[in-house]
Amino acid sequence: MASSKLMMKMSSSTSRNSDLIRRKSSNSSSSSSSTNHHHHHKHPSIRINNNSGVFDMTVDGLLPTVHNNNEQQAPESTLLDAEITLLDAAVRTSSNGGQKTVDDVWKEIVAGRSCKQEVPDEMMTLEDFLAKAGAVEEEDVKIPPPPLPSERLSGGIFSFDNPIHPPNVDGVVGFGIGVDEMGGRGKRRAILEPLDKAAQQRQRRMIKNRESAARSRERKQAYQAELESLAVKLEEENETLLKAKAEQTRKRYKQLLDLPSRSEACYHEEQQLTSGIHLLVNAQTIVRLSNYILRVSIRVL
Amino acid sequence: MASSKLMMKMSSSTSRNSDLIRRKSSNSSSSSSSTNHHHHHKHPSIRINNNSGVFDMTVDGLLPTVHNNNEQQAPESTLLDAEITLLDAAVRTSSNGGQKTVDDVWKEIVAGRSCKQEVPDEMMTLEDFLAKAGAVEEEDVKIPPPPLPSERLSGGIFSFDNPIHPPNVDGVVGFGIGVDEMGGRGKRRAILEPLDKAAQQRQRRMIKNRESAARSRERKQAYQAELESLAVKLEEENETLLKAKAEQTRKRYKQLLDLPSRSEACYHEEQQLTSGIHLLVNAQTIVRLSNYILRVSIRVL
């Protein structure tokens, strides 16, 4: 019963089956090349977190000029792409000129994940990169990067990250872009500095957790794959064993059928022997008789 | 080699092992009771989507009065709790008085998930509930529910959902609370109506997808569990088979060692017989001799 499932999973996916088995097969079939598992929608420059479409919508109409240099993607997921673009621009101007660096680093990290502390320092890991970017941002907002149709709207829009007023002490800041929102420019550093620190910490934690989640997912996926492979292997091994057992049983049965033949041969031999013996025994009686006759004859003589 | 892993998974989790195997065991051990898998942090009234802490922060300082009736939770995840509270209040006033209804319905749905169309109509499924609530909201905003410190801020805050201006035609509205944001009160229905419709549709879709994702997760989990169980079963079956095979081989070997003894016995039997035959043959020669003597005697006579 179970073998059928695994077999189905291994087989092609022609039948319509929402049993979450064919999904696997289709997946394995769709991923034509090997070892490239999960870079589906990574063509955009970085495309990190763009969930929670709330932003997307809010920023959508307000920052149309920010993300139009990427390939035209869905009108959603703009704020974070804007952020990334911003960060990317900020870093591109500072460290290296390649645009795909982040993606490459990330891919590299994902690829050679087991041993840590790769990419010595120049190519920092994605989280460091982002964290540093977030940290740098605090200063960068003054000197706005190339694209920023900054009106009062930009402040109002980007102000998602900082606790608007000192609302709660906990670092419940959503996003660490670092752009403040206060209308008054006077008491910025006085109040926002600790909050920004907390925000940065939170941001760092989030980024770390993001990467960790990616690792965990990968591990889990590997485990799952291994498990399936193991199941398949065990299954066929089981089948082989079962077949061997059947073969052995058959052989044994045959031998059991053959052993009587052997013992039958033995029996026949014995039979022949005993029959011969019977003959000889008869002959013996004859001998006795002739002895008797002989004795009688001699006595007569 | 593979059996060790599974065995490890089955064994206890005392050793420090980040091999994602013990996770399973710890999980199975931590979930002490049976069949209650995934209701960890569901004690808050509903606690649906509270990711993307961005909101949390934004709303945090602006709607402090909304969510203070719940148990004091982390200052994060407030906007959606506010929404839920609002919805809950709206529903509580309308349909039934229990506060846990949503959670119960959700749990019920999650529990008896396989056959669809349960909970006939009174207890609608969570998505219907939310969708209806979102739909109702459009009318409810006028008559504000108990908690709503509505200034211009509320509009500014809750306006996350509607495309502020008609920015893009696509329904990229984040959240379908339905509260508009426009400063001017005049052209509300004229412009916001279709947008709200799109928002509602998007919201509905999101809710549907939410539930579908839950289903899919559950399925996947079940599949994974089944796979592991199958692997374990196959493994022990394999072990049994292997043991049986070894036993059979041993027996066969023993039989191979025993079969010569049998043929030896046969050989002994034959030996005895042949020895007896030799005796008899000797007797036969004696018979011949006596026959000869007899014949001679008779001739002499």
Added chain:
DNA sequence: GAACTTGACGTCAAGCTT
């Protein structure tokens, strides 16, 4: 107590189905 891990969840995007 900080850092890491991971289960759970919501969201998105892509695929598949009707």
Added chain:
DNA sequence: AAGCTTGACGTCAAGTTC
């Protein structure tokens, strides 16, 4: 074309380890 499903991802919360 609408709907469902699911892989991937980010986030959170709880647990674990140092």
